[in-house]
Each structure stands twice: as C-alpha cells, then as structure tokens.
Amino acid sequence: MQLTETHRPTLDQALEAIRTRAYWSPHPEHPKAYGESAPADGLAAFEALRGTRFDLDQPGTDDWTGGEVSPYGPELGIEYPHPDLDVLLPAMRAGMAGWREAGPETRALVCLEILSRISARTHEFAHAVMHTSGQAFMMAFQAGGPHAQDRGMEAVAYAYAEQVRTPAAADWSKPQGKRDPLELRKTFTTAGRGISLLIGCNTFPTWNGYPGLFASLATGNPVLVKPHPRAVLPLALTVRVAREVLAEAGFDPNLVALAVERPGEGIAKTLAVRPEIKIIDYTGSTAFGDWLEANARQAQVYTEKAGVNTVVVDSTDNYKGMLSNLAFSLSLYSGQMCTTPQNFLIPRDGITTDAGHKSYDEVVGDLAASVGGLLGDDARANALLGALVNPDVKGRLDGAAGLGEVALPSRKITNPEFPNAVVRTPVIVKLDGAKPDTEAVYLTECFGPVSFAVAVDSTADSLELLRRTVRDQGAMTVGAYTTSAETERAIEDVCLDESAQLSLNLTGGVYVNQxxxxxxxxxxxxxxxxxxxxxxxxxxxxxxxxxxxxxxx
Amino acid sequence: MQLTETHRPTLDQALEAIRTRAYWSPHPEHPKAYGESAPADGLAAFEALRGTRFDLDQPGTDDWTGGEVSPYGPELGIEYPHPDLDVLLPAMRAGMAGWREAGPETRALVCLEILSRISARTHEFAHAVMHTSGQAFMMAFQAGGPHAQDRGMEAVAYAYAEQVRTPAAADWSKPQGKRDPLELRKTFTTAGRGISLLIGCNTFPTWNGYPGLFASLATGNPVLVKPHPRAVLPLALTVRVAREVLAEAGFDPNLVALAVERPGEGIAKTLAVRPEIKIIDYTGSTAFGDWLEANARQAQVYTEKAGVNTVVVDSTDNYKGMLSNLAFSLSLYSGQMCTTPQNFLIPRDGITTDAGHKSYDEVVGDLAASVGGLLGDDARANALLGALVNPDVKGRLDGAAGLGEVALPSRKITNPEFPNAVVRTPVIVKLDGAKPDTEAVYLTECFGPVSFAVAVDSTADSLELLRRTVRDQGAMTVGAYTTSAETERAIEDVCLDESAQLSLNLTGGVYVNQxxxxxxxxxxxxxxxxxxxxxxxxxxxxxxxxxxxxxxx
Known part of the structure; x- marks a missing residue:
C-alpha cells in the first residue's frame, strides 16, 4: 500500500486547513463527482445488503442481531454480529502494541486510506444513512458522506499534529560549569490509552461518529463501535472498510470492531464501565450522557448531549433574507439537528427592519409564511424535510400545538416513493416569555420540528434569557440578528462568557445549524x-x- | 510595562524548548547568580515576614488565620487572610472579561513578568520553601526557585502555543460553481472556563503549584490558591507578586487570590464543588484526589496522587555508579519526593555486574553501604536530607523496621543550626517477593525515607510485578538497570503499555527522581x-x- 505517496499531501493540506481555518474539503459534495455509474452502483450495493447477514469475521461473535426499519418504511432485514465481550475486547487489545509502533504518521495515513475508501462508496453510504436516519437523500449524501468524511479527516489532522508536537527523540545536555555536562538521550513515544468506545446516534451516525472514531484510532487506540440500534448500517460499513484497510496495511483488523446489541440489551451501559474501555465518544440524550460522565470513571468521556438553541431577533437590514434563512434552518431534516434553532426571542414591541418596523405578530407571521412558502411544494418539502426519525419526535410534534398559540401548524406530507414515511412540516408556537409558566416549556429541549416564538420585553431581556439558557440548558448554536454595533457586542459578550458558538446576521446560503x-x-x-x-x-x-x-x- | 520587549524573546525560546525538548532554563540554579547581596537580602526579607499579618488587600477577608511551624522547629507566626467565598469568588470573576480581551500573547507576557519578579526574589522564596517543606536550603533554593519557575514558564509556553493554534480570525469562502461563493468572516476567541482552584501540597508548594497556576492564568482563568496549611508562605508570596503585576499591567488584581483555611476547616472540599470553580489542580493523597475526581464534576480536575515507584535491577556494567546513583535518589529530601524509588526488584539469585556476580544480599548490602557512606558525614547528610516534613512521615519511618529484615537502619542526625529539626537517614527493608503476605507491604505507597529490597525469582518476575504495580498502584517513575538489549526492550514495553516514565541505567549526576x-x-x-x-x-x-x-x- 503506497500510503505516503497517496495520502501525505492530503494530510499536509488538512494540517494547513486546521491552522488557517479557511475553506477546504477534499470530499466532493456533488453526487455527480463520483462517476457516472456511482449512483446506480451505490443503490445496488445498498440493496444487496438488505436481508443479509453482515459478517465481519470478528472474534467472539456469539449471536446475530439487528432490526433496523427505515424511517421511510422498509425493513432493512440485516443481521449483525453480537459480541462476547470477554473474547472480543482482549482480541482488540492484542493489536495495540503493533499499532503503537507504527507511529503517528503511519497511523494517520492508514486512517486517510480508510476515509478514502469510504469516500469512494459515498453513494452506498448515502442510502444507508438515509434509511436509518430519515434524512432526505441529498442531505444523507452530503452530511453522511463528504461532510462526515471531512470531520473524520479533521480529527486525524488534529491527532497527528498533537502527537508530533513532542519530538520522537531529544539529546539533552545540561552545562555543569567547568565539569562535563550532564547528558541524556531521550525518546518520546505516543501510546494509546486502551480501547475506545464509540456510542453512535440515530440521526447522524457517520457525521457524529467519525470524529471520535478517527481521533482515537489515529492516536493509537483500538475502537469498538456501538451503533444506535436504529442506525447500525452506516457504521457497520465503516467498520468493515476499516478492518479491510488495517489488515491490508499489515495491522490487526481487530483494532476496529462492531458491537451490536440485542433489543433492550443496553450494551452501552455494560461496555462503558468495563475496565478495558479507556475512552468514550457519545452523542445522544443528556440523561445518558450525564450518566456516562458520572459513571464511566475509568475512561475519558466526550459527550454531545442536548441543548436549547436560541436566535435573538433584535433588528435587521435584510428582513427578507433573515426570514428565508431562518425558514430553511427550521425545515432542514425536520428540525432534527442538535443545531436547529428552537427559541426565537422577539421583542413584544417589534423590531426595526429595512422593510419598516415589524410588530412581534408580524415577525412571527412572516416567519411562518416564509416556512410555508419554502415547503409549499410537496416535492421540495420532501427533499428538505426527510422523514421523522422515530415515534418520539412525532409525539413531541403532535403535543406542540397544545403548548401555546400555533403560528404555523404542522402539515402532513406524502412521500410518493415511500408512502409509509412520516413527513411533517415544522410547527411554530407563540409563547409569552413574561408568563412564568411558559419558561418550563421553552427552556426544555423539544427535539424535532417544533420552535417557539418567545415574546420578550426587550433585547436586554433577550440577552438575559440567552445567558440563562446557555448556562443552564446548554446550546450547540446561537443565532442573532441586529444592526446595532452595541447590541452585537453585548450578544458576543454573552456567548464568550457562556461559551456558545454564535452566527450573526445570516441571510444567505449559510445556516446557523450547519x-x-x-x-x-x-x-x-x-x-x-x-x-x-x-x-x-x-x-x-x-x-x-x-x-x-x-x-x- | 514593556512586556513585549522584555519577555517576548523568552517566550519564543520557551516555545522552541518545548518543541525540541532539549536542555533549556532561563532561571539560574546557582545562588551566587542572583547578586552579591541577594543571600542576605533574601534571608532578611523572609525574617521580616515572620510574626506579621500577610495582607493582600483581597475583597471578602473575614478573618485572619495561619499556624505554620517550620519542620526545622521555629514557628513562622504569620497570619493570612481567610476568605468569605461569597464575596471573593464574584470579585475574582469580575476581572475575567478584561483578561480574556487581553488575548493569549499579553496574558503569556504578564505571566512571564510575574515569574521574572518571583525569580528576582528566589533567595526569599528559598527560605519560605525550606521552612514549610523541610527541604534543605540548597534543594529549597533550586527546586522551589528556578526549577519551579521553569515549570511555570513551561506551562505558559504550552498554554500560549495551544491558544494560538486557532487563528484569531479567518475568511471563509466556499465555491458554489457558477454562483457566487458563500463567504463568511469568522473570529475565534479563547475564553477561560471560570475560576481555577490550586490545591497546594506540603512538600513542593511552588514546584507542584506553578504549572497549574500559570496554565490556568495564561488561558484566561482567575486562579484561587488554596495552599496546604503547613506550606502557605511560598504560595502567599506568589499570589502577592501576581496581584502586583496584574494591577500594574492594568488588570484586576483579584484574578489571583489566596484562600487560607482555619485549622480543620477543610475548605478545599467546600471550594471544590462550588459552581464557580471550573478547574482544579491538586497534588496530594490518593484518597482526596480520588474524591475530587469523583465529586468536583463541574470542574476539569488535574491530580497528582500517590504511586509506588519501582527500580528493576537486572544487571549493570557500572555497579559502583548504579549504587551511588541510587543512594543519592534515596537520600535526597529524605525520600519525600513523589518520584523517589520505593521498591527495588532484585533477583534472589543475584545479578551480573562489571564487578562480578553479586548475590541479592550483596546488592542490598552494597546499596545500604553506599547510602551509609553518602550520609556518613552529618553536615553532608543535613544538606541532602533536609528535615522530615511532618509527624506522619516519622511515624511510617519508625514503623518500617517492623516490616521485614532491616538492611540499613535509619539514623538520627542532629542539625546544629536547627536542633528541633527531625532529621533521619533512610531505612532499607528486605522483603521476599514470593511470600504472599509481603505484597500488601510493598504494593502500598510508604511515603518517606523507606524503601524495600524485594527478592524476586527472576527479571521476568520483576517485569510482571512492575506491570502490576504500575497498573494497580500507579507510578511517577520507573528505573531500571540492565545490560541486556532484550531485557531493556521488555522493560520499555511494560512502561509503554502501562504509561510509566522510565529512566534506564542512570549512573551519573541525573537521578530517577528528578x-x-x-x-x-x-x-x-x-x-x-x-x-x-x-x-x-x-x-x-x-x-x-x-x-x-x-x-x-
């Protein structure tokens, strides 16, 4: 395998990108970039997996399990290996010394070869992501393919850069005045910590999974992948590719393995406290994330949990751009992103815009109309919304109408290709922020296509509420619209104080949730x-x- | 304050040093390097502090407390401010925004100015460290002065390098085919996490304290210093200097503050779970370190606890050098270093040396003789041993003779300058590693001048025991002596597997514990x-x- 010739230039570009943080991606976003036969090949490859046993030739397979049903309706019918941990975990550890000896560069290049082979199969992955997450095809293709691969490569670049900060060897000579200097020869070896556990999520199995997987593998750790039971296939494919590449490169394929659980088994909880598990990456509910942080004390635990994302609406010089930008943010994947805005804080006296003063009711009404217009055509709605990922999301959506005055009701949309898909447009609910009983509503994450237009007394009030929301509930994103330099600075200060990522005045083709x-x-x-x-x-x-x-x- | 002109070249040198890890120190080790009057001035400054109230002009001082007694005998008689945390902690947070706005470079340079002023007062600090830790003067001078300052500067360099890995701003332009590119202007600001708590230790208040203190301050966090009640003065002086420099540089002096507890108050436990505390640095017992890791869940917790340090004795081509090197390691500061070897694993059939085959008894006897020779002269013994830091150490030393056959008894030494100092030479106890009841003895940390010569069946046996010791008990250091390349490699593998720092075949002027x-x-x-x-x-x-x-x- 010509790892260096093939991938070292890419690694160097990735290292430069994380240094400048300018735009860069080696993975094309356009489906057509993958060759003329790629769409049909990818679909065929996906279809060929359905109804089969997904064998990985892992040690310690004691059973077969799996029951994925696409949010679009079809059962996938795929069975995966179920692990005997007392056999699988020792087998995974066995490859560690050889992987350590390979050193940071070889590990990085092997990871890039894995990513490169995944990239070549992006169409197949897109179908796998679509039929486990419920994302529409184009989003599954981009977010589940190139964007996820980018995040994986970014993690490899950070891992490599971090490891080579310390030289492999140093000669140390300390002067001793007239006497001979003290001299030592020192070597420095980066050593992984132990088995790394990736606990995957339902909505973005590859995008949220690749950073931890590749960061751990590139730093010398075996990685055990425990997918969400509803979204196994994208990560099972990933594990298969990783094992192939590792073996071809002369390493133990068991450095990457899959652990799929039986229904209701709760294997993540068992695994998380095993002494062999030294690192855990997790995306999911706050409750289980908090449990991991409290209980998996033998491991480094990296969690992405729930938050309440806020958009502060103060003023704008591009009212139409603001509305269409926000409408898109609310609609994309039916609001089922951890980065989708939930609370719009709007002064009850209205806001100043380039289209004149707009009352609270007008802003909310115009936002609702903008979402309605964006999703008015069923074909476009299907392409943007995808399907609801699971019945919990539908339950929250159905309950939202009872939480306040509905500014935009949810609409049921039929997907002609997949008639069993549950497709719904977002609901927008009006709430009065000054009423004490509404706070419990909007200060709780309501994951899915539900947002709240919260009437506040002033932008100062918004900022106080923003601060409290981020501090107490957390936030993956904050958005804000203002034409006042002073207000802009005040919003920035809140985000700096409370450590929240801020998008200001987005009115074009970049969205707060991306x-x-x-x-x-x-x-x-x-x-x-x-x-x-x-x-x-x-x-x-x-x-x-x-x-x-x-x-x- | 000409921060850039004065300190930027030093910062650049420090950055280069952490990149190459070659020898470098900007802080002279020789007492004479500080000027002719420095020794007398430093002593006078220390003496002038005794019997006074150490005022820091901190907000929220509700009482005065302090009861330090030098391990050399004299009471220091210094009173320190006791904090009302509900006043002090908010006052510390108030300076955070201004400190954040200063940016990574200014923060680093202010930290270097603090270190520079501490360096200028190294003689004064040496007396403060000596009369709180019990270190002999020269060690207090070097380890408590330049070596501690080096560690502080190293932390500043790492903190600076880490923060500037991300640029302050980036222009991002994503091509969109024939359409205009998507363009964003991005800024990236490093923001501290909140108040950082330093929980100091008795034996190395500055050396173990400076890394965390300066790492946190340089990354934008206020630092609250909670010294060990027996070793307040060195850190109180540090806080005073830091507050002076911060104020002179135009920042809030409350970014660094001191919290001294009343006897038995246990303020560290209270502080550790305060919501304002986001970072904790701790050096001390395993029990409290484990408690912090389990309970201070709102904070990033960095702990240095106890371990059992092992030296594997397999063979040597410099028997005399090995013995004198180990004798020095055992004697320095009466073995009261977290890095001092405790267990010598020696094959019961003896070892091969350049001076012929040596039986287990000969090796132990020769090591005992070497320690005895090194400490035979009382003046030199006092200069090496210092004083026992507290009665617990003396208790363990007194109990050691009952643990096995004593190869080298401890000897009481009089310090003519400080007749109340408790000065003792180390004890070496022989244990048979094959006897099950001895394992509980040598696999427990026995902090102080106590070491165990453990007879093992073979070097393979040593390696198995080394692995188990590091894995279960932890180790700050591992030493080994071998002339076999194969054995050397096997020892390295154990250390790589179990993450232990290894010193091989030290026979000269560098010691495993330094x-x-x-x-x-x-x-x-x-x-x-x-x-x-x-x-x-x-x-x-x-x-x-x-x-x-x-x-x-």
Whole structure:
C-alpha cells in the first residue's frame, strides 16, 4: 500500500486547513463527482445488503442481531454480529502494541486510506444513512458522506499534529560549569490509552461518529463501535472498510470492531464501565450522557448531549433574507439537528427592519409564511424535510400545538416513493416569555420540528434569557440578528462568557445549524450541551499519553 | 510595562524548548547568580515576614488565620487572610472579561513578568520553601526557585502555543460553481472556563503549584490558591507578586487570590464543588484526589496522587555508579519526593555486574553501604536530607523496621543550626517477593525515607510485578538497570503499555527522581499516580474553550 505517496499531501493540506481555518474539503459534495455509474452502483450495493447477514469475521461473535426499519418504511432485514465481550475486547487489545509502533504518521495515513475508501462508496453510504436516519437523500449524501468524511479527516489532522508536537527523540545536555555536562538521550513515544468506545446516534451516525472514531484510532487506540440500534448500517460499513484497510496495511483488523446489541440489551451501559474501555465518544440524550460522565470513571468521556438553541431577533437590514434563512434552518431534516434553532426571542414591541418596523405578530407571521412558502411544494418539502426519525419526535410534534398559540401548524406530507414515511412540516408556537409558566416549556429541549416564538420585553431581556439558557440548558448554536454595533457586542459578550458558538446576521446560503469541518467548531465544549468541540486540541490530546525513556548518553 | 520587549524573546525560546525538548532554563540554579547581596537580602526579607499579618488587600477577608511551624522547629507566626467565598469568588470573576480581551500573547507576557519578579526574589522564596517543606536550603533554593519557575514558564509556553493554534480570525469562502461563493468572516476567541482552584501540597508548594497556576492564568482563568496549611508562605508570596503585576499591567488584581483555611476547616472540599470553580489542580493523597475526581464534576480536575515507584535491577556494567546513583535518589529530601524509588526488584539469585556476580544480599548490602557512606558525614547528610516534613512521615519511618529484615537502619542526625529539626537517614527493608503476605507491604505507597529490597525469582518476575504495580498502584517513575538489549526492550514495553516514565541505567549526576522542565515529563497522566503530566498539550487544552463568531461577509 503506497500510503505516503497517496495520502501525505492530503494530510499536509488538512494540517494547513486546521491552522488557517479557511475553506477546504477534499470530499466532493456533488453526487455527480463520483462517476457516472456511482449512483446506480451505490443503490445496488445498498440493496444487496438488505436481508443479509453482515459478517465481519470478528472474534467472539456469539449471536446475530439487528432490526433496523427505515424511517421511510422498509425493513432493512440485516443481521449483525453480537459480541462476547470477554473474547472480543482482549482480541482488540492484542493489536495495540503493533499499532503503537507504527507511529503517528503511519497511523494517520492508514486512517486517510480508510476515509478514502469510504469516500469512494459515498453513494452506498448515502442510502444507508438515509434509511436509518430519515434524512432526505441529498442531505444523507452530503452530511453522511463528504461532510462526515471531512470531520473524520479533521480529527486525524488534529491527532497527528498533537502527537508530533513532542519530538520522537531529544539529546539533552545540561552545562555543569567547568565539569562535563550532564547528558541524556531521550525518546518520546505516543501510546494509546486502551480501547475506545464509540456510542453512535440515530440521526447522524457517520457525521457524529467519525470524529471520535478517527481521533482515537489515529492516536493509537483500538475502537469498538456501538451503533444506535436504529442506525447500525452506516457504521457497520465503516467498520468493515476499516478492518479491510488495517489488515491490508499489515495491522490487526481487530483494532476496529462492531458491537451490536440485542433489543433492550443496553450494551452501552455494560461496555462503558468495563475496565478495558479507556475512552468514550457519545452523542445522544443528556440523561445518558450525564450518566456516562458520572459513571464511566475509568475512561475519558466526550459527550454531545442536548441543548436549547436560541436566535435573538433584535433588528435587521435584510428582513427578507433573515426570514428565508431562518425558514430553511427550521425545515432542514425536520428540525432534527442538535443545531436547529428552537427559541426565537422577539421583542413584544417589534423590531426595526429595512422593510419598516415589524410588530412581534408580524415577525412571527412572516416567519411562518416564509416556512410555508419554502415547503409549499410537496416535492421540495420532501427533499428538505426527510422523514421523522422515530415515534418520539412525532409525539413531541403532535403535543406542540397544545403548548401555546400555533403560528404555523404542522402539515402532513406524502412521500410518493415511500408512502409509509412520516413527513411533517415544522410547527411554530407563540409563547409569552413574561408568563412564568411558559419558561418550563421553552427552556426544555423539544427535539424535532417544533420552535417557539418567545415574546420578550426587550433585547436586554433577550440577552438575559440567552445567558440563562446557555448556562443552564446548554446550546450547540446561537443565532442573532441586529444592526446595532452595541447590541452585537453585548450578544458576543454573552456567548464568550457562556461559551456558545454564535452566527450573526445570516441571510444567505449559510445556516446557523450547519458547520463546516476544518473551519467551524461544532459545539464549544464549554456549556452543558457538550463537553467537547469538534474538533480542537482538547478533543485529541488526552486520547494518548507520551511515554519518555531516558538513558545516560 | 514593556512586556513585549522584555519577555517576548523568552517566550519564543520557551516555545522552541518545548518543541525540541532539549536542555533549556532561563532561571539560574546557582545562588551566587542572583547578586552579591541577594543571600542576605533574601534571608532578611523572609525574617521580616515572620510574626506579621500577610495582607493582600483581597475583597471578602473575614478573618485572619495561619499556624505554620517550620519542620526545622521555629514557628513562622504569620497570619493570612481567610476568605468569605461569597464575596471573593464574584470579585475574582469580575476581572475575567478584561483578561480574556487581553488575548493569549499579553496574558503569556504578564505571566512571564510575574515569574521574572518571583525569580528576582528566589533567595526569599528559598527560605519560605525550606521552612514549610523541610527541604534543605540548597534543594529549597533550586527546586522551589528556578526549577519551579521553569515549570511555570513551561506551562505558559504550552498554554500560549495551544491558544494560538486557532487563528484569531479567518475568511471563509466556499465555491458554489457558477454562483457566487458563500463567504463568511469568522473570529475565534479563547475564553477561560471560570475560576481555577490550586490545591497546594506540603512538600513542593511552588514546584507542584506553578504549572497549574500559570496554565490556568495564561488561558484566561482567575486562579484561587488554596495552599496546604503547613506550606502557605511560598504560595502567599506568589499570589502577592501576581496581584502586583496584574494591577500594574492594568488588570484586576483579584484574578489571583489566596484562600487560607482555619485549622480543620477543610475548605478545599467546600471550594471544590462550588459552581464557580471550573478547574482544579491538586497534588496530594490518593484518597482526596480520588474524591475530587469523583465529586468536583463541574470542574476539569488535574491530580497528582500517590504511586509506588519501582527500580528493576537486572544487571549493570557500572555497579559502583548504579549504587551511588541510587543512594543519592534515596537520600535526597529524605525520600519525600513523589518520584523517589520505593521498591527495588532484585533477583534472589543475584545479578551480573562489571564487578562480578553479586548475590541479592550483596546488592542490598552494597546499596545500604553506599547510602551509609553518602550520609556518613552529618553536615553532608543535613544538606541532602533536609528535615522530615511532618509527624506522619516519622511515624511510617519508625514503623518500617517492623516490616521485614532491616538492611540499613535509619539514623538520627542532629542539625546544629536547627536542633528541633527531625532529621533521619533512610531505612532499607528486605522483603521476599514470593511470600504472599509481603505484597500488601510493598504494593502500598510508604511515603518517606523507606524503601524495600524485594527478592524476586527472576527479571521476568520483576517485569510482571512492575506491570502490576504500575497498573494497580500507579507510578511517577520507573528505573531500571540492565545490560541486556532484550531485557531493556521488555522493560520499555511494560512502561509503554502501562504509561510509566522510565529512566534506564542512570549512573551519573541525573537521578530517577528528578525531571527537568521543558524536556522531561513529570508523570505520564496514564496510570493511577496522576491523571495529568507536566507539561503537555492535554494539561492546557481544556482550560479554555474557543468561541467562534461568524458573520456574513
């Protein structure tokens, strides 16, 4: 395998990108970029997996399990290996020494080869992501393909950079006045910590999974992948590719393995406290994230949990652009992103815009109309909304109408290709922020296509509420619209104080809920929504340790 | 204050040193390097502090407390401010925004100015460290002065390097085919996490305290210093200097403050779970370190706890050098270093040396004789041993003779200058590693001048025991002597697997218990003795978060 020739230039570009944080991506977003036969090949490959046993030739497989049903209706019918942990975990550890000896560069290049082979199969992955997450095809293609691969490569770049900050060897000579200097020869080896556990999520199995997977693998750790039971296939494919590449490159394929649980088994809880597990990456509910942080004491735990995302609406010089930008943010994947805005804080006296003063009711009405217009055509609505990922989301959506005055009711949309898909437009509910009983409503994450237009007394009131929301509930994103430099500064100060990522005055084709690898940080790691950011030094630096050996020279 | 002109070249040198890990120190080790009057001035300054109230002009001082008694006998008689936390903590937070706005470079340079003023007063600090830790003067001077300052500067360098890995701003332009590119202007600000708590230790108040203190301050956090009740003065002086420099540089002096507790108050436990405390640095007992890790869940917790340090004795081509090197390691500061060897694993059939085969009894006897010779002269013994830091150490020493056959009894030494000092030479106890009841003895840390010569069946046996010791008990250091390349490799593998720092075949003027800032890692952070290493990226990267603000361009 010509790892260096093939991938070192890419690694260098990735290292440059994380240094400048300018735009860069090696993975094309356009389906057509993958070749003429790629769409049909990818679909065929996906279809060929259905109704089969997904064998990975892992040690310690004691059963077969799996029951994925696409949010679009069809059962996938795929069975995956169920692990005997007492066999699988020792087998995974066995490859660690060889992987350590390979060193940071070889590990990085092997990871890039894995990503490269995943990239070549992006169409197949897109169908796998679509039929597990409920994302529409184009989003599953982009977010589940190139964007996820970008995040994985970003993690490899950070991991490599962090490991080579310390030289492999140093000669140390300390002057002793007239006497001979003290001299030592020192070597520094980066050593992984142990088995890393990836606990995948339902909505973005690859995008949220790749950073931790590749950060851990690149820093010398075996990675055990425990997918969400509803979204196994994208990560099972990933594990298969990783094992193939590892074996071809002369390493133990068991450095990456899959653990799929039986229904109701709760294997993540068992795994999380196993002494062999030294690192955990998790995306999911706050309740289980908090449990992991409290109980998996033997491991480094990286969590992305829930938050309440806020948009402060103060004023704008592009009213129409603001509305269409926000309408898109609310609609994309039916609001089922951890970065989708939930609360719009709007002064009850209205706001100043380039289209004149707009009352609270007008702003909310215009936002509702903008969402309605965007999703008025069923074909476009299907392409934007995808399907509701699970019945819990539908339950919250159905309950939202009872929470306040409905400014925009949810509409049921039929997907002609998949008639069993549950497709719904977002609901917008009006709430009076001054009423004490509404606070419990909007200060709780309501994951899915539900947002609240909260009437506040003033923008000062918004900022106080924003601060409290981020501090107490956490936030993956904050958005704001203002034409006042003073207000802008005040919003920035809140975000700096409370560690929240801020998007200001977005009116074009970039949305508050989207972040780009190599440039944007996903989460801050500094508020309750997540204890880590994608991706920075802190995300990789504690996944390995530097062991020094010093010898008298 | 000409911060840039004065300190930027030093910062650049420090950055280069952590990149190469070659020898470097800007702080002279020789007492004479500080000027002719420095020794007398330093002593006078120390004496002038005795019997006074150490006022820091901190907000929220509700009482005065302090009861330090020098391990050399004299009471210091100094009273320190006792904090009303509900006043002091908010006052400390108030300075955070201004400190954040200063940016990474200014923060680093202010930290270097603090270190520079501490350096100028090294003689005064030496007496303060000596009369709180019990270190002999020369060690208090070097370890408490230049070596501690080096470690502080190393932390500043890591903190600065970590923060500037992300640029302050980036222009992002994403091509859109024939359409205009998407463009965003992004800013990235490093923001501290909140108040950082330093819980100081008795034996090395400055050396173990400065890394955390300066890492947190340089990354934008206020630092509250909670010294060990027996070792307040060195850190109180540090806080005073820091507050002076901060105020002169135009920042809030309350960014650094002191919290001294009343006898038995246990203020560390109260502070550790306050919501304002976001970072904790701790050096001390395993029990309290484990408590902090389990309970201070709102904070990033960096601990250095206890370990059992092992020396594997397999063979040597410099028997005399090995013996004298080990004798010095055992004697320095009466073995009261977290890095002092405790267990010598020696094959019961003896070892091969350049002076012929040596039986287990001969090796132990020769080591005992070497220690005896080194400490035979009382003046030199006093200069090496210092005083026992507290009655607990003396208790363990007194009890050691009952643990096995004594190869070298402890000897009481009189210090003519300080007749009340408790000065003792180390004890060496022989144990049979094969006897099950001895394991509980040598696999427990026995902090102080007590070491065990453990007879093992073979070097293979040593390695198995070494692995188990590091894995279960932790280790700050591992030493080994071998002339076999194969054995050397096997020892390295154990240390790489279990994340322990290894010194091989030291026979000259470098000792297993000494590490040099900018080059050696102190601890690995990967075994139970400590969850962090001094100093690496992981030690600084989670003390701040990067907050991004992106605006449509």
């Amino acid at each position: 972040t780009a690898a190599f440039s944007d940080f996903h989460g801050s790691g500094g508020n309750p929504a997540a204890n880590a950011a994608l991706c920075d030094g802190a995300f990789v630096s504690n996944r390995f340790r530097v062991v020094e050996v010093r010898r008298q020279a | 590490t040099a800032a900018f080059s050696d890692f102190h601890g690995s952070g990967g075994n139970p003795a400590a969850n962090a290493a001094l100093c690496d990226g992981a030690f600084v990267s989670n003390r701040f978060r990067v907050v991004e603000v992106r605006r449509q361009a």
